[in-house]
Amino acid sequence: MKQLAYDKMVVAMLTDDTDYDGKFYVCVKTTGIYCIPSCKAKTPMLKNVVFLPSKKKAIAAGFRGCKRCRSEFYPDVHPKWWAKALEVMKKDLTRKISEKELAGISNVDISTIRRYFKTYMETTPMAFHRKLRLEYARILIEQGNDYLSTAYECGFESASGFRDAFIKQYGYTPGKLNGNRKDRL
């Protein structure tokens, strides 16, 4: 295997670049843990890090797998239902998906789904989906849709609920986005 350049590995680690997962492992001398480059755990100080090209080498050097990125299971890090649940949520942005429905689609109980979201996304499934719908709404408004119809289009039940969620996520009102449109200037 061709050895990657040191600074490329540093950048991959700092940017949590999933493209490098499996291509090298970040081993932290102070904790004795090895991670995949995209691990969301706190980034260690560079002087405490060694990059090793394989899991085998990391284990041979005495490092243990990380609970956060489940590096020892890489590339089978997540069960199949996880990718499916994320895919459904990313595609279905025009309505609110309930936890019950999500559990049905994934075929696992909702407490497992919640735990996964907490560990890997640091959020709840519903908050994650709301964030995606808000992002979709923001794009629609930027494209010229009025914000009231956008709210309903993106599965929000009321304009005020949409407005509050939008402000919370972006720090400004959806109306401001409308007002900032270039075609209005």
Ligand SMILES: [Zn+2]
């Ligand atoms: Zn990790």
